[in-house]
Amino acid sequence: MADRQQVFTQVQAQIAPFNKKGVALTEATTFAGDLEWDSLTVMDFVAAIEDEFDIIITMNMQAEIETVGQLVDAVIKLKSA
Template sequence: MDRNDVDSRIRGLIEPFNKKGVEITDATTFANDLEFDSLTVMDFVAEIEDEFDIIITMNQQAEIENFGQLVDAVGKMAGD
């Protein structure tokens, strides 16, 4: 699975959570740009885990601050 595939699949998953219609780039942050609260993060992570059949630990979640980091991390976990 290449990075573009991971990126497009995550973009599809993030759509319902992007309440303000923020333009998603690799630099888009979850806390500041998208204003995700902890419950939203948990729901979004659950969607990603289901879609890619992976587990994202709390430690991994804490290290992922923006969309680009998420795409890269999911790509590695899903075995690019």
């Protein structure tokens, strides 16, 4: 499995087209607060992440993921399942 930094870099690349405000990304960056994404943006982004990593992120998981770091953890968990 890819290491955490590699997954973080891939997630950053997926966030870039949606990062309209040019927010500097860290593990603590929040999707709703820092990036100010609406629900449609979130759905488009989740689809991009699912395609990139060939995973399925359930609605329950989406509800629990608030930061970039939490998303990286979820991707790693799903890829190793």
